[in-house]
Amino acid sequence: MLPALLIANRGEIACRVIRTARRLGIRTVAVYSDADAQSLHVREADMAVRIGPAPARESYLNVAAILAAAKESGATAIHPGYGFLSENADFARAVTATGLVWVGAPPHAIEAMGLKDAAKRCMAEAGVPVTPGYAGEDQSEARLAEAAAQVGYPVLIKAVAGGGGKGMRRVDTAADFAQALVSCRREASAAFGNDKVLIEKYVANPRHIEVQVFGDTHGNVVHLFERDCSLQRRHQKVIEEAPAPGMDAATREALCAAAVRAARAVDYVGAGTIEFIADGSEGLRADRIWFMEMNTRLQVEHPVTEAITGVDLVEWQLRVAAGEALPKTQDQLSIDGWAMEARLYAEDPARGFLPVTGRLERFALPRAIRPSRYLDPQTGAPVELDFPGTVRIETGVEQGDAISPHYDPMIAKLVCHAPDRRAAALGLSKVCWDSVIWPLRTNATLLGSLLVLPEFMAGDVDTGFIARHIDYAAADVTPPQWLLDTVAQRLVGGGAGHIAPGFRLNAHAVSTVRFSAGAEVFEGDRQARVSYDQAHYPQLARDGDYLWATLQGTTWRFGPERHDASGGASTGSGxxxxxxxxxxxxxxxxxxxxxxxxxxxxxxxxxxxxxxxxxxxxxxxxxxxxxxxxxxxxxxxxxxxxxx
Missing domain, CATH: 2.40.50.100 (RNA polymerase II/Efflux pump adaptor protein, barrel-sandwich hybrid domain)
Structure with missing residues (x-):
């Protein structure tokens, strides 16, 4: 096994790798920028080395600084995590050139799959089904327009070096093609330094399905089944699950066999993901699923695969990098239950999902789910939940830490594993809704709401799912009156003489209490009778004159109404x-x-x-x-x- 491992990454993935390495007795080395000097991954590692200022290009993308940190720390191997330099072939070569072990895909595989046009040609030659389209060298507007006409509109123009939805345009008619091509090339050139594009048939009702593959240096390649990553917003994955809903045994066998052929075609070693696009208009069928791209690294959503297979993929990475054979053969791998993952972000859904930053003054994520009730977001009716599975939290922050403006604002990955899909969805919804986070806005309410929608429960998912439900799921959340009444009862004592300092009773209605949350003033009836079903779900915690209340993913801090020097209310009035x-x-x-x-x-x-x-x-x-x-x-x- 590897004696000492440097993780060339940050946040939750660095913490994830550290956890497995520690279990295997491997000494861990964290690297950090100035913005991350007090981060959780720095505190968790056995040793930490500064690699530069906050901007990623001066720290986490600084190859020389990372290699110097490896030398200083005595590391014998480097794990790149995902993102940053994880799919950089030059970095992989630089690591091995210094005598270090590279815990990642071989450079030749990274390069073979790095450009979408070359990858598609390689896959077609290996007998892997590819989306109808054009990925040729002739990049003239006339040739590309001709290809689009041959494929048939609507089509996608995609940057060959693209990712994350950048450099991609849907074109519905020939009249729109020229303008879309110019725009796509301009964006691709700015984002990737490469304006080359390919043409693909636009797939109706698209589903994003990917297969986890793993290879070793002894010629073994296996798959660990599929994941469905169709719930996306602006081409970014939001909720992932394994296995894919609606996948029958024959289609799974054909899809996973194609993924293994794809990995063998590039002599793949380590963890990788073969991504497919499926036309879900008639259900999942092997003849309507096509290769899209390969990610030559560990994926953000790898925990759902670990949950249903019982495999630690990071351990497999470390063992394969050390020269060992894969721990299991294909016939030793099977699917157990259902797993779902939600990506919890610091962002404000009610304001166009603008990312937010700042200190996590209150931060608590549920590690287990006790038998309880929640309120159906559509009907308001109470639903019984006795969750039979397990909860897994992957995060790189703790209470008191800050979400930095310099990096991705993901707070955590929330994962539930249960015997069946419905239980996994209900459990994950409850985890999202019970997450206590303040003062930062998050997408927790949105996530929990999406998971219990009837269409999602029925497995009726595709990449347009969130867009169709965004008005409902991303609505701004305001506290319902029954919650305000509950807060009023908690903030104020049993009689007028027991009113806490700073709270105010209306003169015309002595039972009404005025209090504030942020810039808003609310009123609650301290004598109202709140039903058990309504009062049961919110999480309430008293903190001096303040009361914390969390309801379905949104947290408020209620407290005394603020006053100016003259005694007039300031909050809510200017x-x-x-x-x-x-x-x-x-x-x-x-x-x-x-x-x-x-x-x-x-x-x-x-x-x-x-x-x-x-x-x-x-x-x-x-x-x-x-x-x-x-x-x-x-x-x-x-x-x-x-x-x-």
Whole structure:
């Protein structure tokens, strides 16, 4: 086995690799940028080495710095994780040239599968079905337009070096082709430094299905069955599952055999994924599933495969890199139950999924699910849940850590394994909805809602699923009145004499309590009778004058209504508060200036995105508390407007 392993990555994947390496008795070395000096993966490793400033190109993409860190730490092998340099053939060669062991795909395989056009030709020669289209060398507009006409509209124009949806356009008519080609090439050149494209038939009702393959240096190649990754937003995977719903034994056998042929065609070693696109309009059929690309690395969604096979894929990577044969043969691998994974992101679905950054002041992810009830998001009716499976959390952060603006804003991967698909979906929904995260906005509510939709439960999924349900699933979440009544009862004692300091009762209705959450003021009836079903689901926790409430993935901190010096309420009546941690990059008004409702007051930057904060109504800017360049925390008072 390998004595010492450097993980050339960060966050949850570095923590994941460290966990298996520690179990195998391998000493681990973490690398970190200045932004990650206090990160969890740094704390978890046996040793950590700084590799540069926060920007990835100066740290996690800095080959020289990583190799220097390996030398300094005494590492004997490098695991690239996924992303960053994991599919960089030059990096792989540089690692082995220094005498280190490369725990990844061989450079020749990375290069063979690195360009979509060359990969498609290679796969066709190996007898792997490929999507109808054109991947030739003639890149003239006339030849590409001719190919599109031969394939038949609609078609996809795709950058050969593309990924993540960049450099890809759907074209429905010949009249739109020329403009789409120009746009696609421009984007591909900017993103990948390569404007070469290919043409593919656009697949109706597309499903994204991939097969996990594994090879060793002894000539053995196996598959570990398929995953369905069809639930995507803007071509980025959101929810993955294994096995694929609707997959029969004959189709699975044909698909997985094709994946093994694909791996053998490039003499593959290590963990890899063969990605296919399926036309799901008539169910899954072997003659309507085509090769799309190969990922020559471990995948983000590898835990669902581990769950249904009982295999530790990272352990297999380390053993194969050390020269061992695969631990199991094909006939020793089988499917046990169903697994689903959801990617939990720091982003705001109600505001176009803008990424958010800042400190995780409250952060708790459920590691188990007790028998409980949840409220159906469509009907509001209580649903009994006695989850028979297991929960797995993959994360690179803890409470008190921060989501950095420099890297991907994924907080965690939430995984459930159960005997059947329905149980896995219900369990994962509950995990998403019971995740307590504040003050950062997340997609937890969206994830939990998608998983219990009747269409999803029925296995009616394709890559357009989220887009069809986005208005429902990504709606802004406001606390229902029954929750506000529950909060009022918790915040205020049994009688008028027991009212906590800072809370206010309305003069006209002595049972109504006013309190705030962020910039909003709410009222709750402290004498209301809340039903057991409604009161059972929310997670409530008292913290001094504040009450934390989590309901189906959204967390609020309720507390005393804020007042200004004159005793008037400020929150909800002219105070402009920071919706998230960030930096003030522009101030458009001055104190004393008249403004109208909706007029821009100042601009806050978070995660390299700008958020314009506006006047809540016509009036005068009474107060400005910040200047350009100021770093502010969530709910910080930035300005105050008084009514005209």
């Amino acid at each position: 105070a402009v508060l920071a919706p998230m941690p960030g930096k003030v990059v522009a101030v458009a008004v001055e104190a004393g200036q008249s403004v109208v409702a909706g007029q821009a007051l100042l601009t806050l930057e978070a995660m390299k995105m700008e958020h314009v904060l506006t006047a809540p109504f016509d009036g005068t800017v009474e107060e400005l508390t910040v200047t350009v360049g100021a770093q502010v925390q969530v709910e910080a008072l930035l300005a105050r407007v008084v009514a005209a």
